[in-house]
Amino acid sequence: MSTQTIPPAPADASSPTNATAVAGYPELAMYIDGRWTQGSGSRREPVLNPATGEVLGQVPLAEASDLDAAVAAAERGFALWRDLPVDRRAAILHRTADLLRARAGEIGRVMTQEEGKPHGEATGEVMRVATLLDWDAEEGRRAYGRIIPTGPGETLTVARAPVGPVAAFTPWNFPAGGPMRKIAAALAAGCSIVIKASEETPGTANLLARAFEEAGLPAGVLNLVFGVPSEISERLIASPVIRFVAFTGSIPVGKHLAGLAAAVMKPTIMELGGHAPVIVCQDVDPAEAARSCVRGKFANAGQVCTSPSRFYVHESHHDAFVDAFVQAAEAVKVGDGLEPGVQMGPLANPRRRAAVHALVEDARARGARVLTGGEVPAGPGFFYPPTVLVDVPEDAVMLREEPFGPVAPIVVFTDLDEAIGRANALPYGLAAYGFTHRADIAAKLTGAFEAGILSINHVGGSVPQAPSGGLKESGHGREGGSEGLEGYLVTKRVSHRMQI
Ligand code: NAD
Numbered sequence: 148m149s150t151q152t153i154p155p156a157p158a159d160a161s162s163p164t165n166a167t168a169v170a171g172y173p174e175l176a177m178y179i180d181g182r183w184t185q186g187s188g189s190r191r192e193p194v195l196n197p198a199t200g201e202v203l204g205q206v207p208l209a210e211a212s213d214l215d216a217a218v219a220a221a222e223r224g225f226a227l228w229r230d231l232p233v234d235r236r237a238a239i240l241h242r243t244a245d246l247l248r249a250r251a252g253e254i255g256r257v258m259t260q261e262e263g264k265p266h267g268e269a270t271g272e273v274m275r276v277a278t279l280l281d282w283d284a285e286e287g288r289r290a291y292g293r294i295i296p297t298g299p300g301e302t303l304t305v306a307r308a309p310v311g312p313v314a315a316f317t318p319w320n321f322p323a324g325g326p327m328r329k330i331a332a333a334l335a336a337g338c339s340i341v342i343k344a345s346e347e348t349p350g351t352a353n354l355l356a357r358a359f360e361e362a363g364l365p366a367g368v369l370n371l372v373f374g375v376p377s378e379i380s381e382r383l384i385a386s387p388v389i390r391f392v393a394f395t396g397s398i399p400v401g402k403h404l405a406g407l408a409a410a411v412m413k414p415t416i417m418e419l420g421g422h423a424p425v426i427v428c429q430d431v432d433p434a435e436a437a438r439s440c441v442r443g444k445f446a447n448a449g450q451v452c453t454s455p456s457r458f459y460v461h462e463s464h465h466d467a468f469v470d471a472f473v474q475a476a477e478a479v480k481v482g483d484g485l486e487p488g489v490q491m492g493p494l495a496n497p498r499r500r501a502a503v504h505a506l507v508e509d510a511r512a513r514g515a516r517v518l519t520g521g522e523v524p525a526g527p528g529f530f531y532p533p534t535v536l537v538d539v540p541e542d543a544v545m546l547r548e549e550p551f552g553p554v555a556p557i558v559v560f561t562d563l564d565e566a567i568g569r570a571n572a573l574p575y576g577l578a579a580y581g582f583t584h585r586a587d588i589a590a591k592l593t594g595a596f597e598a599g600i601l602s603i604n605h606v607g608g609s610v611p612q613a614p615s616g617g618l619k620e621s622g623h624g625r626e627g628g629s630e631g632l633e634g635y636l637v638t639k640r641v642s643h644r645m646q647i
Pocket of ligand 1: 316317318319320344345346376377378379380381395396397398400403404418419420421451452498549551
């Protein structure tokens with residue numbers, strides 16, 4: 148991988164700079180109408196390094212006038228971008244992808260500083276968003292319509308067109324992946340976008356926007372804002388300029404935003420939380436299955452919407468699975484993600500650690516046994532150890548609510564149908580995993596699991612060429628694959644008679 152030093156952001160003469168930023172962490176700003184700005188107000192929020200608690204910088208928060216400027220810019224940007232030849236649009240997106248690849252290590256370092264995930268994981272995320280952008284750029288060329296047979300002297304066609312300016316809201320757990328899934332699909336479809344990336348990981352979002360700017364993206368096509376989330380979503384969703392709403396985050400916030408969009412009849416994509424079941428059948432090697440689960444479980448310290456989070460293990464394998472799982476969990480090297488060899492960083496924020504520990508305490512109080520982890524460590528940062536629990540009763544909160552952290556409750560089952568019933572019993576429907584070598588059981592699981600993302604014999608991650616998204620309360624719409632552009636396109640039926 149070649150590397151490239153990122154040039155400093157052009158200063159905005161009209162507003163004060165982010166004077167407290169630490170070395171190696173970018174100057175934080177919003178990007179509105181092709182200009183970097185601190186916004187029209189004076190509100191700021193500190194950005195913390197979750198491994199140390201150190202303040203990395205101050206993110207500016209948008210005022211209503213900044214949001215209005217971003218929406219007006221997106222309206223102009225849309226008119227321009229929509230009418231640019233698709234080849235030119237694709238070329239700009241590919242150039243951006245090349246810049247991101249060249250800077251992956253450097254952007255990954257900023258991501259580790261502000262989110263905590265190990266540097267290798269963070270760099271890999273940047274490389275993946277570059278691949279996603281390349282994929283979407285090409286998919287934009289394939290937003291085909293169709294011709295429907297009809298009588299002579301008449302054509303009947305179906306045309307696809309970009310939906311218009313998009314409002315998007317993304318969380319902190321994938322500081323590059325979250326925003327890029329929205330930006331890439333919107334821009335590839337010919338839309339402009341106003342995106343509120345997370346105030347907790349604004350450095351990565353700034354560096355993504357800079358790559359687009361340097362690749363020649365016209366002003367107004369991409370607008371990046373930060374602020375008080377409810378203020379931004381209420382103003383953007385209500386604006387008549389905004390035609391589509393894309394959100395990734397928790398189910399309660401998703402329901403709230405879907406309600407705001409419904410009130411003005413706007414379509415949405417909702418990528419919400421999950422509580423992914425894993426069913427380990429009696430025909431597999433339990434130790435191999437356990438090691439595979441551990442690799443998936445502790446990625447990003449379990450703060451992944453598709454993280455395996457409830458392990459149903461056949462009674463014949465329970466003890467062997469648990470032994471191997473605990474051994475592998477205890478071998479995970481936890482620390483500051485910038486240190487070499489670290490495999491799991493801290494949780495991204497103090498509220499996440501408090502929530503995870505409360506789930507462990509609740510399970511313990513109901514009779515679960517904590518085999519490893521389960522205590523808040525002393526020292527700086529928001530660390531929480533890989534934690535494994537057994538004998539977790541069905542009424543424990545961690546078996547019902549998304550844990551979003553490094554905890555693994557392991558539960559015994561005797562009958563496969565009963566395990567499937569428990570897997571499907573929650574309102575979540577994002578991801579589900581099965582471990583079996585039997586084709587008939589694999590087919591039964593994939594047919595029965597009520598989830599949008601299914602993996603057999605591994606804990607699969609997302610890929611650009613296939614769709615990701617949820618069923619039930621985990622949301623609707625898909626990101627990735629040929630389905631990924633659907634939400635950002637509208638369909639027009641055109642019936643044309645040659646004579647009146
Ligand atoms: P949260 O629900 O408070 O916030 C999630 C995200 O939504 C944040 O980025 C926040 O800025 C934004 N948000 C909150 N209120 C908003 C509003 N009114 N308008 C617009 N945006 C708003 O939760 P949290 O503590 O930050 O994150 C933990 C939860 O997020 C987890 O429980 C998990 O369910 C969810 N999550 C889901 C995914 C996913 O891909 N499905 C990804 C990350 C986080």
